[in-house]
Amino acid sequence: AQSVTQLGSHVSVSEGALVLLRCNYSSSVPPYLFWYVQYPNQGLQLLLKYTSAATLVKGINGFEAEFKKSETSFHLTKPSAHMSDAAEYFCAVRPMNTGFQKLVFGTGTRLLVSP
Amino acid sequence: NAGVMQNPRHLVRRRGQEARLRCSPMKGHSHVYWYRQLPEEGLKFMVYLQKENIIDESGMPKERFSAEFPKEGPSILRIQQVVRGDSAAYFCASSPTPGRGLTDTQYFGPGTRLTVL
Numbered sequence: 703a704q705s706v707t708q709l710g711s712h713v714s715v716s717e718g719a720l721v722l723l724r725c726n727y728s729s730s731v732p733p734y735l736f737w738y739v740q741y742p743n744q745g746l747q748l749l750l751k752y753t754s755a756a757t758l759v760k761g762i763n764g765f766e767a768e769f770k771k772s773e774t775s776f777h778l779t780k781p782s783a784h785m786s787d788a789a790e791y792f793c794a795v796r797p798m799n800t801g802f803q804k805l806v807f808g809t810g811t812r813l814l815v816s817p
Numbered sequence: 818n819a820g821v822m823q824n825p826r827h828l829v830r831r832r833g834q835e836a837r838l839r840c841s842p843m844k845g846h847s848h849v850y851w852y853r854q855l856p857e858e859g860l861k862f863m864v865y866l867q868k869e870n871i872i873d874e875s876g877m878p879k880e881r882f883s884a885e886f887p888k889e890g891p892s893i894l895r896i897q898q899v900v901r902g903d904s905a906a907y908f909c910a911s912s913p914t915p916g917r918g919l920t921d922t923q924y925f926g927p928g929t930r931l932t933v934l
Contacts, residue, residue, distance in 0.1 A: 746910075747925070792859055804850065805850075805852075805862065
């Protein structure tokens with residue numbers, strides 16, 4: 703079975719500060735991992751995904767995430783926050799090399815950016 | 818290339834009525850997924866369909882909920898005799914034909930926000 707834990711339902715940063723959103727996963731088989739962003743009253747947009755090609759994954763809008771198997775983590779970072787980054791961020795997992803297609807999501811982290 | 822389309826965007830129903838939510842996948846995508854997002858929670862998988870087939874419905878409530886993806890037309894998520902607890906955002910996602918070990922990304926629609934009075 704797969705599960706995702708996102709530590710911190712809310713994270714507040716100042717504009718220009720480092721963004722760090724935490725995601726830990728549990729999976730009985732090698733996972734695919736995803737980060738999605740959701741702006742208010744909108745659907746989810748894919749930020750980046752880990753598919754075993756490289757442990758450091760770069761995404762859109764300056765975000766990146768590093769897959770660390772030893773820590774079962776896939777934390778999302780951005781060196782300098784922008785006001786437009788304020789949104790809800792979801793980490794999701796799907797098992798690799800299986801026929802199971804459904805994504806298992808974490809409960810989300812709301813990023814607040816202050817001027 | 819239009820993205821995943823869902824309609825209506827907002828739907829209000831009274832208890833006991835039926836709700837029909839529609840999803841048109843991205844062009845070239847033949848697989849559809851439905852997820853439900855309750856207030857202040859993450860998305861929960863409901864059902865995975867391909868044209869004329871339900872592949873995985875392990876997340877669907879046993880009663881009142883059904884889904885279909887006909888050969889022609891959009892996918893439909895149907896909720897009969899709605900109750901207040903059905904109030905949520907329902908998201909549809911689509912992907913190209915997946916296979917074992919492939920990493921096909923699921924692309925999400927804007928969601929339908931269902932309010933049950």
